[in-house]
Amino acid sequence: MGPRPFFESLMKIRPFRIALVVVTSLIPLALLAILIFLARYSWPALTFNGWHFLAGHTWSLGNLYADPIKQRGVLAPIGADYGILVFIVGTLLTSAFALAIAIPISLGVAVFLAEGLRSRLRTPLSFVVELLAAVPSVVYGLWGYAVLTPLVAHTIGPGLRATLGFLPFFSGPIGSGYGLLAASIVLALMVVPIIAATVRDALAQVPSETKEAAYALGATHFEVVRRAMLPTVRGNIIGACILGLGRALGETMAVLMVSGGALNYFPGNIYSPVTTMASFIVSQLDSAMQDPTGMAVRSLAEIALILFIISVITNIIARLLTGTSRNASPV
């Protein structure tokens, strides 16, 4: 195969490149397909539920044994009422508490791994954070079930009530251990590796001039980290936190296994059972299938659609803040 004549190579259709473009397009097409098919499938639910979907706080399948009637132009069981405010609140509260726990700890871990260790120890200890990210969510749930919820009921919960009990949301009955607090702790453990790894990589790329300038002003090592390095990577920190938020909002199995599953009531305190949007989809599809009109299954699709849109928005914001994600680590 010798060099090809100039004009031939200019006019040539390149099958290899075309094939690559076609296959590569599958990635944006997958996102588009998720949006279109979830929207199309949940469309009757969107018209039936309206804005009440987001504002209502009862989820009731209605009378599945009576003949369904036509309401708002679509067929649905009598008394069917789909409101997901309770699950929205549950999602926001678990994610908020998880981030409140995870952010300071992640920053500490990132600083410790990036600056606080000899290089010989850095690799094995960083592996701990990598493993934390690798543990499957259902195994977190299993551990939450077997270890964490008893711990919350007997040690962490009473301890928290004794120290922060003067705050309204931290007082009151502790219950079984399943609930908002346990879910937030498990979520925090799953979010820490995301934030810590991103911030650690960003800290490693802070230019040495920045550090040396701070040292030259007489700063101690920790002051260099605190006053010179962390402010430099502020954008990455915020982006990483939003990335972590996206993970927490969509996490399903671990939350499902430790949250206690509250239906139709708001959490009274941090120890109350909660349900998140993601875990509700898994826990309810079986019973939703009993609805002969299919409206319940379509309403669950509406939840999935909302989760999809939320996750896309949080990810776009996070990626814009951290810049392109492909600098140091591929994960």
Added chain:
Amino acid sequence: MPHPFKLSRIARRKWLSGLGWTLAAASFVLVAAPLLDILYTVIHKGMSALSLTLFTKVTNGISGGLLNAITGTLVLVFGALVFAAPVGILAGIYLSEFGRGRFGRVVRFLDDVLAGVPSIVLGYFSYVTLVIGMGWQFSVLAGSLTLAIMVVPYVARFTEISFLQVPNSLREAGYALGFRELTVITRVALPLALPGIMTGVLFAIAISLGETAPLIYTAGWSNFLWNGKLIHEPIGYLTYVIWSFINQPYRSAHALAFAAAFLVILMVLLINVGLSVMLRRARPMRPGQR
């Protein structure tokens, strides 16, 4: 004698710095301890539930073995790779070799977005389109495709990065010898990028092995061994056992759940140890190094 005010100020700064390092180390301990406890709990309780019947018998209600779940997990993960590996690798090649234009930038961005979509949303999407829409019911194909959509972004990203690490001088040398584009990519760049691609595939395997949410309503569950049918036939998998059996009030169910968790964690651990060794070896790749 130094100025007393200055001395105390320096002492205070040193003390605060010491406190800062202590808090940083403490936060590391705070995440390392749960990880160790997770590993200890799963390994300890899983080992005591291990027996030969796990590998020889299928699940019978809430007791019996895990043969159906073990083989089912392997089938689903393999199925996911069949779709995700070619698509991810080709997309990664495109992004690294031709992806500097607008289309490349958009795909790279959306690749990250797709990686951030919650797995339950992917599962429900497949439920709506494949299980109901195409009428496949709970099946190997629906489950594998869902896992594939989930891991494709990672395979593409790992592939892109490993191709980007191949020095351009080698490509130019290939072109100078008169190779075509395809030859340069497959014969010059691919061999050097292969370890990185394998890392991505291994990573995808580790993720697929541990997933539950996207499979519950696409793969279903079955007490029987897979009969080879791609659609209309549900299949068992290990993570389902963990999630579902731990909620049963029986000792045998709990034992199976922990045994399944042990097997999953064992595979994930092995892959991750392999990954970290490979990443360390593959990363510093300089011109002239093979």
